[in-house]
Amino acid sequence: MQMNEQRVAIVTGANKGLGLAVAENFVKEGKKVVFVIRNKANLEQTRQRFQQEELQKQVMFIQLDVSDINGIKSAVNEVLNEWGRIDILVNNAGIRFETPIEEIDEEEWDQVLSVNLKSTFFFSQAVIPAMKERGWGRIINMSSIGGQAGPLTSGAHYSASKAGQIALSKVFARSLAPYGITVNTVAPAAIRTPEMDKMDPAKLAQMVETIPLRRVGEPREVSDLVSYLASDTGGFTTGATFDINGGRLMR
Numbered sequence: 001m002q003m004n005e006q007r008v009a010i011v012t013g014a015n016k017g018l019g020l021a022v023a024e025n026f027v028k029e030g031k032k033v034v035f036v037i038r039n040k041a042n043l044e045q046t047r048q049r050f051q052q053e054e055l056q057k058q059v060m061f062i063q064l065d066v067s068d069i070n071g072i073k074s075a076v077n078e079v080l081n082e083w084g085r086i087d088i089l090v091n092n093a094g095i096r097f098e099t100p101i102e103e104i105d106e107e108e109w110d111q112v113l114s115v116n117l118k119s120t121f122f123f124s125q126a127v128i129p130a131m132k133e134r135g136w137g138r139i140i141n142m143s144s145i146g147g148q149a150g151p152l153t154s155g156a157h158y159s160a161s162k163a164g165q166i167a168l169s170k171v172f173a174r175s176l177a178p179y180g181i182t183v184n185t186v187a188p189a190a191i192r193t194p195e196m197d198k199m200d201p202a203k204l205a206q207m208v209e210t211i212p213l214r215r216v217g218e219p220r221e222v223s224d225l226v227s228y229l230a231s232d233t234g235g236f237t238t239g240a241t242f243d244i245n246g247g248r249l250m251r
């Protein structure tokens with residue numbers, strides 16, 4: 001990398017939870033960061049966090065529902081027009097329902113698969129040409145323990161979408177390795193998010209009992225792992241799935 005050359009990273013679902021932690025970490029590291037956020041109010045709220053004058057050339061906000069494939073293509077073009085390169089993509093946006101098998105209808109199935117899996121494929125597909133051009137790229141897919149172990153607390157559609165992300169990561173990793181592009185999966189469980197803080201304390205304590213490390217994870221623990229995978233030193237790692245779950249799943 002040339003001196004003063006800044007890498008450009010796109011993070012989907014970057015307004016809260018893990019996505020925000022990942023994007024914030026990238027900003028701190030001096031990367032240029034594109035925050036992809038579904039709704040306008042959340043986008044404006046997130047923009048407020050990065051108002052410092054010195055950050056204005058380092059952050060970009062794009063309103064996008066990641067299940068909109070044409071929207072993905074426009075977003076990628078917008079970033080390329082503005083900043084001329086895309087080095088890192090974190091497919092983090094996701095939705096999760098706990099609907100029992102018997103009650104999942106086609107609409108809900110399609111929604112979960114679209115947001116979690118279809119977007120991962122098409123966003124990755126859309127950034128490949130820019131990464132190939134530079135012979136360097138990092139794609140990180142935020143999957144879940146749900147895609148590995150099929151826990152009862154996640155719907156079948158959610159687990160299928162998250163398992164699909166793991167498979168996609170391996171296919172992309174193999175196909176893109178000759179171009180210096182690595183593709184990895186992060187599989188978290190029980191990481192603290194605003195949603196978790198709203199949980200009934202007794203239920204949360206019960207859940208913590210099932211975690212060997214007897215605590216929940218912090219978003220920073222996930223974002224540091226993502227930063228490693230997005231770095232130069234992460235370059236010998238591809239097609240891998242990183243468990244970050246307090247020991248809940250050991251394999």
Ligand SMILES: NC(=O)c1ccc[n+]([C@@H]2O[C@H](COP(=O)([O-])OP(=O)(O)OC[C@H]3O[C@@H](n4cnc5c(N)ncnc54)[C@H](O)[C@@H]3O)[C@@H](O)[C@H]2O)c1
Pocket residue numbers: 012013014015016017018019036037038064065066067092093094095096115142143144145146187188189190191192193194195
């Ligand atoms: N927190 C955990 O313990 C945990 C565990 C397993 C997996 N994950 C995965 O990590 C990722 C982030 O989860 P989180 O815990 O921060 O959850 P979260 O609900 O706080 O964040 C999800 C983000 O995705 C965005 N999003 C949802 N649908 C979207 C769409 N159609 N278009 C654009 N953005 C959309 C949301 O607005 C939000 O910003 C998800 O993919 C989730 O499945 C998290």
